């Protein structure tokens with residue numbers, strides 16, 4: 001998950017100016033898409049050491065003092081809930097106001113880091129005059145000029161130290177954890193032995209810490225892979241003998257620990273309820289998946305069989321339409337070599353990141369060419385989409401009605417993402433989030 005940084009402050013203190021300053025150019029690209037109103041700007045900032053999502057919570061009209069306070073409370077509450085770090089901005093030219101003091105009091109209670117910025121300190125003279133802000137008695141205090149880029153980079157340095165580390169660069173270097181699951185007798189042990197027979201086993205299975213967790217580390221093309229929980233799988237010709245029956249619970253436990261799951265089916269059999277249960281769990285658990293149809297040698301096939309079998313798998317496992325299907329034989333070794341290639345491919349998609357501008361281009365096209373159905377008699381409006389994580393790729397979508405996005409529309413969006421980006425072998429996770437209450441309250445007053 002990329003961390004979220006929110007800018008909070010009274011109107012006119014310079015929030016948009018700082019937003020653009022951090023963005024590195026004027027206005028967020030999200031503003032350029034036509035037909036979409038936004039009360040908050042979001043941008044994906046990746047020009048500093050750590051990437052983060054920046055939210056400008058500004059944009060409310062100047063109003064009465066009472067209303068201002070209320071809006072600022074709402075704005076801050078939103079930031080306190082959504083953001084990982086809050087930049088609270090004040091204005092040296094207008095001095096410390098009661099609204100500032102009020103918000104500072106609120107923010108002091110939050111357990112998240114808050115940076116207190118006094119803006120419009122364009123020169124040394126104002127620097128001295130900003131002394132009154134010290135009465136807030138806060139730790140992270142900065143005098144800056146967003147417009148003249150004074151003090152901003154020092155503040156960013158500290159922000160970088162404060163932001164949590166994102167695992168982004170190491171995503172692909174780590175070892176790929178593979179689970180092999182399937183009903184008894186489909187040939188899991190034979191497959192694993194074939195697989196390991198081809199590759200260099202680094203660590204032989206030895207009893208793990210728990211009763212039945214035994215993993216095997218092996219190398220292939222200089223890359224490490226961990227074959228999870230090979231205890232339930234008999235190592236033929238080795239000394240491992242008496243092992244308990246490989247149960248569905250064992251399968252679920254291995255799936256939980258894996259990145260990529262090989263769902264093994266027996267080409268000779270139909271698909272059973274147990275196959276569906278296991279495969280369904282792979283999907284639910286958000287793991288990458290490859291179907292391995294074993295014992296292909298045992299089929300007496302003409303040309304049609306392959307296509308028919310694909311059709312059957314697609315029909316029985318509709319929700320796993322993204323998973324590649326391999327036809328192999330552990331007995332003859334046929335196409336066993338394709339397994340690791342396929343694991344690599346889906347792992348790459350499982351850990352893949354798409355830039356926010358790319359996501360939004362496709363997202364805007366998708367939501368404009370096919371509107372979501374009305375919910376509670378109101379249009380479901382979408383504002384912005386961004387990828388916030390991998391394993392599996394996860395997206396946050398900001399909308400006016402996060403609770404009311406129908407699953408069929410969610411499926412539609414997922415399909416459009418797949419058409420555009422591929423994401424072969426991996427599930428996608430969409431999360432819908434609302435805007436701040438202030439906007440919702442305003443919409444209630446003037447329904448559009």
Ligand SMILES: Nc1nc2c(ncn2[C@@H]2O[C@H](COP(=O)(O)OP(=O)(O)OP(=O)(O)O)[C@@H](O)[C@H]2O)c(=O)[nH]1
Nearest residue numbers: 011012013014015016017058059120145146147148
């Ligand atoms: N002198 C000076 N003026 C600044 C500075 N930063 C912003 N301003 C000015 O302050 C005014 C308000 O700036 P904005 O960035 O629009 O303020 P905002 O907080 O986003 O305002 P809202 O959108 O109403 O919430 C503009 O006229 C800016 O040019 C600064 O560092 N020094």
Ligand SMILES: Nc1nc2c(ncn2[C@@H]2O[C@H](COP(=O)(O)OP(=O)(O)OP(=O)(O)O)[C@@H](O)[C@H]2O)c(=O)[nH]1
Nearest residue numbers: 184185186187188189190246294295298329330331
């Ligand atoms: N014809 C054919 N038989 C196979 C193939 N793979 C495995 N078998 C046979 O299928 C039977 C079951 O294979 P295993 O590898 O023990 O299956 P498993 O899924 O590990 O079974 P459990 O340990 O009971 O869960 C054995 O008799 C194997 O010889 C294959 O590709 N083709």
